[in-house]
Amino acid sequence: MILTVTLNAALDITYRVPRLRPHGTHRVSEVIERPGGKGLNVARVLASLGHEAVVTGFAGGGTGDALRRLLAESGGVTDALIPVAGATRRTVGVVDAASGDTTQLNEPGPQVTAAEWDAFTERFTRLLGGAAAVALCGSLPPGLPVGSYAQLVREAHTARVPVLLDTSGEALRRGIAARPDLVKPNAEELAGLTGSTEPLRAARDTRRRGARAVAASLGPDGMLLITTDGAWRAAPPGRLTGNPTGAGDSAVAGLLSGLVDGVPWPDRLARAVALSAATVRAPAAGEFDRATYEDLLPRVTVAEQPAAA
């Protein structure tokens, strides 16, 4: 079983409007709701790939109920979310039909209490007992200390479960210091963490800060992976067009999938890049197109990079 943690899960709402006019009134022509938050997206992709995926984190209020109902309806993923008194946040994506662009409005999320955090960590420790790998994904809800992910990384080490961390800002910085097995920052997060906009240099610096391996997503340029065994760069064949929403989460799923299947690092990276590309090309935001994935996987180019400087 692969465990994913989403401490700030969301009810993702997509509105389609003919054209977004600031300060205007819009009749929304289409409303789509889906369970959201990075760890939930990762688990959905893992389940599609045939893995047993369990999601934990927090859910509360009417929005939390809606999220759990949609999660149950979609099937494939086991719900081990912990109830909280506060309401699960909404994220509202307003798609301008004229341009195809999205304007995103993200609520902060529920205030999580110390008692709720204790209930979560107890459940988390129990779930680790059955996990082949764990991914810690996304932002922290209000009320949780910035070192929360670091605590979970240490719990995973104690349980001897490989742990991947995908977050940003201070939570990423603190989490890395607890020595996660893998982090998956994007170029912007890498730069924010290290001050360097040169990905190879920034990724090496990230390893020095504590991450055992770094898989950096570089948007259309593919991914860069640095581990104790070597460094590789991988890119999809040809230029991609489409919606990048969820591409990073699909990459995390690819890395975890390869990890639990015991394939070598370059193959894990290829899975991550192919899944990511198949997500960009899928018609629905955040979904991946299986035929595209299977077509792309053997055609991803993986090139070894110079040994650590």
Next chain:
Amino acid sequence: MILTVTLNAALDITYRVPRLRPHGTHRVSEVIERPGGKGLNVARVLASLGHEAVVTGFAGGGTGDALRRLLAESGGVTDALIPVAGATRRTVGVVDAASGDTTQLNEPGPQVTAAEWDAFTERFTRLLGGAAAVALCGSLPPGLPVGSYAQLVREAHTARVPVLLDTSGEALRRGIAARPDLVKPNAEELAGLTGSTEPLRAARDTRRRGARAVAASLGPDGMLLITTDGAWRAAPPGRLTGNPTGAGDSAVAGLLSGLVDGVPWPDRLARAVALSAATVRAPAAGEFDRATYEDLLPRVTVAEQPAAA
């Protein structure tokens, strides 16, 4: 008891963002939820004025549950909403803190079935038995025929309950043909209905189409009232600044309040104008400021207009 009908009630959500940037990603700094829809707003103002107010219409899904919970918490208004399978719509108002302007996104609302409409009309007829007046407010949800308000106007006539209609477009046109006691269009709705941008002429035309009386809201210029007894124009003292959200609903409450209290038409109009102005000046959108209302009421100027052309 005063009955208000809101067929397309809403969970009104207000987001505050530092500055709205189309196609950008925004962290919402403040989330406010309140029960919405014109009839609910009217009932809230009526209850604040000391009237017994009952709301009916439809509520469904998690958003409907949230709306009913907030309605119960706010107190004062009796909930006689009918459950529907579809989910109550959300309206999202995004307030740009830099400019104070609001960008509004309104969901269409639930698909109401014929069986749900039957359950509603049965309840409506029963509620009319105890009503001194009824107001039919706002847009129709998807699935309801455009003549639905006309049917409710006729039911009110049968029950001998004075009926006010406040809607727009074809639902207004069809409703007027069923001869409501009062309609409250704004200048834009009047023009859409009659083709005339001259309010006095358009209001007279509206009476010829079937409305027994017309109270037209003219924004900062106050209101125009035409009845079988005469015509009046009323304006607040001085220029108003503030948020006009809910000002029209407060005007409806003022007209109903004066009707059930049996005061003459010019006094009803003064209440409508003073409440409307006290809503524009209130710090929170859609609320009215009681002290401002009591201060303004005796100072509203009401001028008789020329007899019908």
